[in-house]
Amino acid sequence: MKGVGPVKADEIAARVETFVREKVIPYESDMRRDHHGCPTEELVIELRARAKEAGVLTPHIMADGSHLSQRETLVVLHKSGLSPLGPLACNTAAPDEGNMYLLGKIGSPEIKKRFLDPLVAGARSAFFMTEPASSGGAGSDPKMMQTACRRDGNHWVINGTKAFITGAQGAKVGIIMAKAEEGACLFLVDLPNPAIEITHIPNTIDTSMPGGHAVVEIKDLRVPEDQMLGEPGDGFKYAQIRLSPARLSHCMRWLGACTRAQEIAVNYANNRKAFGKTLIDHEGVGFMLAENHIDLRQAWLMIDWCAGVLDEGRLGTVESSMAKVAVSEALMRIADKCVQVMGASGVSGETIVEQVFREVRAFRIYDGPTEVHKWSLAHKIRRDWKAAQENHGALNGHQNS
Template sequence: MSIADTGAGREIAARVERFVREVVAPYERDSRRDHHGCPTGDLVAELREHARAAGVLTPHILADGSHLSHRDTALVLTATGLSPLGPLACNTAAPDEGNMYLLGKVGSPDIQRRFLAPLLEGRVSSAFFMTEPAAEGGAGSDPMMMQTTCRRDGDHWVIDGRKAFITGAQAAGIGIVMAKAEAGACMFLVDLPNPAIRVDRVPRTIDTSMPGGHCEVTISGLRVPASQMLGEPGEGFKYAQVRLAPARLTHCMRWLGACRRANEIATDYANRRQAFGKVIIDHEGIGFMLAANLIDLKQAELMIDWCADVLDGGTAGISESSMTKVAVSEALMRIADRCVQIMGGTGVTEDTIVEQVFREIRAFRIYDGATEVHLWSLAKKIRRDWKEARQ
């Protein structure tokens, strides 16, 4: 099933799907994992060499640097998501994919040459330093609580603060750091590693698809050349919105692919496994769960298509991406949970990717804005629109 009837997206997505199913999926049992269970750098590098040879590395960005439409991107990123390793192999994983989009939209020619080009080539990874430790009252769902500061010192800016849940910071070669100045929030591009950015710990988390985990870091006296500020001082939150709506949507795309694959595995199991005198799909309790999965998969697909269409129309799509993130993440959670349930004991083992997909989707309901934060934001908009309609 395709999300959008567009030729470029369909052709690229078909090549990506073949690659992920035939080349990437066999690596799912590869033992190269760190102590948190995340893929190691050498495993990712090997997969990317395969993707480069197959012509499917960074497939959502064309040779001239232009992006596919959001609707075409949906087709391609859903295909990369058919394996938890697919986005890493094809260089469409978070946070790199969102960072590439942001730098392509906002970065100066020099920043694009120095920082965007290596990302597009899949030679380095990146990290986005925005979230801060909740125990210290830092920014999370409310970015206005940001405590990390930056101050001008001649031709440099000096940054100090603490960050938390910074995905992949340990292995990243590029960082985008958010901090607040008197003028407001600012963003900076930083070469990593840097002695002024110290990884304090990497907590064990429920998800294991992102190399390096989600780090807690201290930034102490980080000096960044003024030329490495992204855009203008005080515009950081505006640039975050440029990244945010598409990034929410691309998360939905990738995890839709993962749940399609999990549902395929559960369907195959249900058609083979015998219990009480017949294959278990013929028991209504199992058959109905698979039927419900088809409905949730289609609804998720349609929500992604609708939001992509809004973004392709040139509007910000903040409310639309909030609605889509809520609807899709909750639907995918239902699908993943049913797949585990259908497969019984096998579903909670590492014998298939179903168990991992369940864990990853559970985390997805929180990152890029928890469901409840998006619902609260939408409720505020409903109230605001009601008031404006009566003025």
């Protein structure tokens, strides 16, 4: 998947920004929300129709099927994130964006035609990996996978329970991870399916994802063998291909949202007066906005650095962990300060600042909690240290022989 070049990507990003600011932002007050506060399917369909009309539906994938580079994707997804509804409208939202990336990388021509093409055109999808803690299933550690699959002739039969499956309600395409004797497997399925039952959709702190985050029971789901991605046991390997870019695109989108929250807070601080002067002239307020300005730039640089690693063809597992931690924590500081600067207005629904705060708080958990990434990085530091000690010892032994 080759990019289109920085100039072309900038032009795409400019069109996306114009569309989001002029067409999408007015929808932020639209009351078409479900009882969880998430956008309804009707609202998503209308937004995507407007994006298609404006020529910015799925803007990170070209007409010939090629994908923007990660650095180019940063420029575009950042602009789509200027509204919480922007990624939904432009079809750059999770989990669809990550699922499209995975299928574009490893899908066969038949898989791409049947499952990828509808996603590029605006159909929604879900990635079924996470499992309930109550069953000891996979959460941040996919090796704990309990959902099982077994071969039955030219089909596979899947049974298990999945939890916090974003967008399962209303999705047309599903990617399901299950464990066989050979190891983890990934399957593509059409949705809805009578063997896949949504049993519960909990209320969560975030409300930007249509369909919420569902608990799903999978009972005797039969999937033709040609709907498996790769071979039995390839599931973890292929999930890794999706993992790092998906982490990074989360960072890109929410960086856009926090950029907008900062704009709103700056505007508020320059117009609101207290104690004889505008708020921004009070150091307590001005310094918070200055710190946000620094965090926004550092977040951009961290994403850009990791995007460069991915563009070199590396998996970027460690780098994306580092970026996810640094960026999600920085965005949390930014969102929190924007709320604080705006006072009572910041905790109300009068602007999107309150929603951005909630969404970014959830982001510190989604795609791996900060602590899990730090734990993983600490283990790598220890492994690298041990390897260095062993190499040093071997070198000394060679010198002394």
